[in-house]
Amino acid sequence: MTDLRALSTPSADTVYFLTDPGLEGPFRYLAQDTSSAENYGTVIVGANAARYHRILLDNEIDTGWFGTIGDGANHPLSERFTTLTEARAIYPHATALTDEIDWCAIQAAINTAKSANAVTTAIRIPRGDYVINQALRAEVDGLLLRGLGGASISIEMDYFGLMVNRGTGGTEADPQPVYGVQVRDLTFRAMKGYGPTNGGIIIFNNCRDLLLDNVTVVGDAAKLTERQRLTNGIGTSQGTTGVLRNCLVDGTSKPGYYIANGSHHIRIEGCEARNVSGSLGYQPGFGVSGADSITLVDCQGHDNQGAGLQITCDGYPAGVGTPSTNIQVIGGQYSHNRGNGILMGTNLVPQYPRDVQLVGVDTSDNELNGFLSGAGTRVVLADHVAHGNKNSGIAIVNYFAITSSFQVIDPQVANNAIHGVEIRSVDRVTIQGGRTFDDQAVATQGAGVALVPIAGEAAPSNIRILDVDAFGNRLGAVSSTGADAISGQYRLTGTGSPENVVAAPVGSQFTDLAAGLHYVKTVGTGKIGWKALATVL
Template identity: 25%
Template sequence: MTDFRQPPLDDPHDVFTAQPSVSSGTGDTSDAGPRKLSRRKLLAGLGATGLAATSVMLWNGDGSRSVLADVYNDPSRKIKPVPRHAAGCCFLTTIGDLRALATPDPDIVYYVTDPGQEGFFSYDPLDTASTDNTGTILVSGGGARFKRHLSDMLSASWFGTKGDGVTANTAAFQAALNAAAGKTLYIPKQTGPFYLTGQLFVSSNTTIVLESGTIIQALDTLSRTAPYERLLRLKMVENVVIRGNGATLRMNKAVYTSGEQAHCVDISGSRNVVIENLNCNDSGGDGFYVGVYEVTPGHGPCRDIILRDCAADNNRRQGLSVISVDGLLVENCRFTNTNGTAPESGVDVEPNGQSEPLRRIRFVNCLSQGNAGQGFLTALLKPTRLSPLIDITFEGCTTRGNLYGFVINSAEEGVKAPQGEIRMIDCTAEEAQSSGFWDISNSSDSLRRTYVRCRAINCQTTMAPDSVYGFSASFVVTCSTSRPRVSVGNVEMIDCQSIDTRATALVKHGFALKKRSAQKIGDVRFFNCTTIGGNQNTYLIDSVAERVAAVHIPQPRHEVAASAALTFNWLEAAITNQPALGNITLTLPVAKAEIRYTFIVDAAFQMKLQAAGSGDLLTPDGPKSYIASSIPGSTITLRGRADLKWEIVSAVGDWLTDSGV
């Protein structure tokens, strides 16, 4: 392996003797010590790999530390010894001296020694147009262009960034980002409290690597009126990677007392973007935003975006807003302590129009905690039947200590009803102030919502008992008065659990289907949904509910000892007279489509089933008002019909002898 610390030069003594700095006068140093090494000989000695490594300062010198570590991790920013490559083999100079050089030599390599900006430059006599960006191109007063020898990595410090918490670095950072197109930009940790900058734009085909501990803070003057400004913008770009290594982008949130659009990271109309291990905190809007802000019409939505191991804390509007995307993976991310302006959610998935897609979206193993609003909110006010099919999955996600846990709301009906599916799989809502899972104002003919193995644990922490929206329940399907629907529903819950382990239980019902005004509730299916702890009813089901099914294996049993009026809360249960000490009458509610009950005679007393209206029980002997049996072992299952009649699905034993109109 080539030893880049001592390249094979013609005269080995040349490598040990430094040349004096270039003068701003004539530039004639012909009498000043050892001979100069030409650019050609230097390149031949270093080789392409050696020069590239030296230019980006990643090689090791004589000591045990790398130049990268010495330059960027030294809080004192002391001038380090000149690398052995530069000593005697080229002119040593500064950026100021090079810009003042009157007679540049295209055959000479110049080594800039400014701390944090070190590197090799050569004069390019064929370039008369490039702009001085401090980092990779320097322009002298006479118009000479000096080009830095580059590998595929640049350092932001080359462009004059200062992390003193006072200097505005907008121009320096933007110059670095522009020069990094097609390359990797390294941002070293600041020497002071943080970097300060205005709005920045990232180019396509760029990788950004931030050193651990780096803090970049926005100026307090980002525009809060259109056109809005954000700290870091990925606008209509592609193939961008940001590796945060735990670095933080943030704002001075205290000054953002109005507006909601001052985001930390804005990804709009971009594709193939990966952001890893980056914190976005204290913004005047969202930590992360994925949408189409200022995107040229026809350009298209975001596509194939990944947020992994990221965090958003104490943002004003949302930790993450998702407006428009086809392909989004949010994995192992945390969204915490959002507060300031509605909806104050950890995550808000909410398109601004019917043409904006919500497709191939997956949240995996994410946490939303301590937000003033919802943990994970999906708001569907704008999509219609003409919108792209909605496809969203939350898998293994957890909410803790939010107003609500997981919320899906406002899917309209008829021609405005969006289609598709939202799935929540193995998700957990803990200690929500109200319900853990809240499905509100989503019409029965809109997209399906499926909950699989979801758990609500110790929710309803602060809401009034039986509140008009929470109903003291863990899982709720309901409607709001502000967004009424003819019918809400199209929900399926599989193996879900309502758990209350507190000494004084606050959850009364596991699963609630309740109207708010004149709505109907339909097309809801429960499979093996259960409650644990407290004294919870499994179901709280409104009398308007229809086409509601529940399957339990084994089937739950309700024991009745005396005559009673039945409600839908005992949906699909096996109702037995086991504890009865005499004949009992059970009054059926008005029948609704697909509502079912099973009755079992265990005690040797008559169980009479009384319909709400005359002739509402359809039997082989004609319409009846009641049927009854007193023979132990007799069973019967009744199913409601759309015409408000009860029909017999199956029967064992004689239920018709003691019947009548």
């Protein structure tokens, strides 16, 4: 670089190749450029104000050109510079000599992509572990930030590691859209207990058409909790759309993925959340709060303090709140959690989740229920698997008189500790097809379908239980002690007469498989009022 700077008569027809370690590459002299500032990576200013521009052979900016070290150790600017003024000659964004060189260099590469004369917005981070003490700000339309060979970034400050938030008026408030940001093949580490409170290690506000691919966020939940940091892994809000794919969050102290108010049309595919635990208690792996049109496909939420997935409402605007709406969960496993497999509810009555579909999801082996809804409407569970949970497989509960209109189609519910499907004071629930059973040597599951009362709430109504294969349950196919459905219809099978055995609404049907007799419920909602239909030969 020294020889290039010293050239007194550069030629526009010559390619100059730097051999300085970390800066290797071709440059060319641009006579027409008289104003570009030197950034020591892609633009070098030589004698007589000559500007040399790096030739980007693969159309990417390398953070190594700006001085990254990446050995996992702390390297403050004071290692290279004696004054902040001297450091700012290379890194104008530096704020103190205690700033980490790796942060300064990576941010310099991002700033280069942001500059008016940038020829690319693609940035690569070579293999290494880079220590940062300030947030990487990535408000660059079309930015690609990708790691090579296992590149990782370790945060050593109580703030975000990577942030997209194009604020207005010099503040972080009211963020304006940033379009097309991509982050690939990078790991963010918070292993020393550093992290933001009530924020994500990486966070995207009003980031349109975002793509996160193969991004890992790893924290130490115990250290974060010890330092009283309430830290998410990946957070989106305020208009963010896009795709999160093949990502992992491990060991944060608040929800690993927090899809918050204003997020919409986000697809989360093949992602995993595990070992989330914090001082607030029952923290989920995935959290969807006040978001719209969110799809989770083939994700895994396991070994978390709370639910594998939690779908709820957001408290903003204050006193009004925002419900989660149009949520789809397709495939995936939410198992081995210390809370529920999937929890749906509200923290701000009268708001509640709406229009939720779960298709082919497995919520097994959790310490509480497989699936629990305490609030919600227009909900479909199709081909749902829930076995081995310490409470019920599927529990639909009307805690706040805002739970209704559930359809459970072809469930496979088995060997849970309380009931297969539990319905508490809910209006309009249909369970159709599938199986709810116990095939253990010593049965633990109470009823295949249990109607359970809630003190002071209305009795279940409009309950339809149709063609469910229920067997081996301790309390039979349907149990409704103290909570008989006041309306609806059952279509059940069993052995013997249902009279004085099966409680059901008027119009229900029962087939005695042993005798081949058919019964219809003619009066009442309890166990009496069954009449055998005449058989005509």
